[in-house]
Amino acid sequence: MSLAIVHSRALDGLNASAVSVEVHLANGLPSFTLVGLAETEVKESRERVRAALQNSGLSFPHNKRIIVNLAPAELPKEGGRFDLPIAxxxxxxxDQIDAARLNGFECAGELSLGGELRPVRGALAMSLALRQEQxxxxxxxxxxxxxxxxLVAGIEVLGAAHLLDLVAALVPGSDAPLRHASPLPRVKAAAQPDLSDIKGQLGAKRALEIAAIxxxxxxxxxxxxxxxxxxxxRLAGLLPxxxxxxxxxxxxxxxxxxQFESSRWGQRSLxxxxxxxxxxxLVGGGAPPRPGxxxxxxHGVLFLDELAEFNRAALEALREPMETGRILISRAARQAEFPARFQLVAAMNPCPCGQLGNPLTFCRCSPDQIARYQGRLSGPFLDRIDMLIEIPMIRPTELAAIAIGESSPVVADRVALARExxxxxxxxxxxxxxAQDLDQHIHAEPAAQxxxxxxxxQLGLSARGYHRLLRVARSIADREDSAAVTQVQMAEAIQLRRGLRAN
Structure with a gap:
């Protein structure tokens, strides 16, 4: 047989698009041509595949004109994932293996020069794509x-350590089985930082709990x-x-x-x-586009420390994803969409020297310097942040006398009940x-409204800021198991949005 087709998948953003690897052997001047919008890593597959076949004791068709087509041609292909399908x-x-049996498989894998199979990125995306397409x-x-x-249920996944493992199962007349893969073991997660490690700061801990709710x-x-x-x-440890x-x-x-690790399965990322x-x-990009x-x-936490030191353009790029929960990266040739459902928590100093409001150290910054420093964060960006709070300095003599507070599991139980x-x-x-559902679900008392x-x-709130206050007030009411938002709860929500002294 001079033509064989092997099914594989290319990563296109978060999707794993189907790719047909068509291999044709023809008479003529010996050559090895690879077509189908392949990146440099894919073109290098020719040398890896040649060496892997020879070092595994298999025959490489030296005397043939080899043409490998990766279809569809307009879909970019990158990485070493096509080594195994080409081989x-x-x-x-x-005719060294049974071509008819290949139609029942999809495969991907990078080959070493000795024929060993090396892992590839996006294995979960491939499995999810198969399940979605049934x-x-x-x-x-x-x-x-x-x-x-x-890890994806309902998909038959077979694993191999070496190219010869597959050849032994696919040679004509063989009934050697392929090994079924077992999901990664659910390793017990390492202990996360506990909220009780922080002494004092009761107001900040309450704000953190409301943010988690x-x-x-x-x-x-x-x-x-x-x-x-x-x-x-410690915010990730409070989330359900x-x-x-x-x-x-x-x-x-x-x-x-x-970057997937089995030890982090089921844990919210920080x-x-x-x-x-x-x-x-931060938001993703590159060629081909990669997630940021x-x-x-x-579904986890994005922590931006020293927020005012970030590049202004980088922070402004977060504005749309914070609202929509997705990021669409558009380039001249292609578009890629990635999910962006994250919870933002950020920290910054109040001024260039950092000592504004510190009772222990004198702040040497002028009002203009403070305004310029805080002005590094644009109004539209701050308008998209639900809660802006001030963290006071606690004197070391007071800190030693403060009792240990609640642990993360205790607070997490309250968060789970309120979220439910x-x-x-x-x-x-x-x-x-x-926004259109706020009137139906907030249930603010007339005095609170x-x-x-x-x-x-008085505060000059925008419509967006007004709506965010309502949502925070609803979270405070959920914490107290209150059916309606009271005036006290509304006042606390307003207070949780007044963290910048220059505003």
């Missing part, structure tokens, strides 16, 4: 990637050493456990970036990029409640 196609076209094909992957893909974004402003970073690092679907979505994005990160690093930090933090109340009432967290109207006029 199997060559073996099938030269395909009857089995998935063949390197063992490490197969265990990852087997409603999935609200939070900005903490205070002098260095007040515990802002410690508080932010992820559902299996959310865990799969999160793991799929991490797999796409090659991403903390350095303040020198570019807008592409906002997508890698899917919101889900039963409206089917989503308070932060995701659409009148108080908000008065405060909104």
């Amino acid at each position: 199997l196609g060559l073996l099938a076209a030269s 395909s009857k094909r089995s998935l063949i992957l390197p063992e490490a990637s197969a265990a990852e893909a087997a 409603g999935e609200h974004s939070l900005l903490m402003i205070g002098p260095p050493g007040t515990g802002k970073s410690m508080l932010a690092q 456990p992820m559902t299996d679907e959310e865990a799969l979505e999160s793991a799929s994005v991490l797999s796409l970036a090659g 991403r903390s990029p350095h303040h020198s990160a570019s807008s592409v690093a 930090e906002i997508s890698l933090a899917l 109340r919101a889900l039963v009432r409206q089917g989503c967290s308070n932060a995701r409640l659409a 009148a108080f908000l109207q008065k405060a909104a006029g």
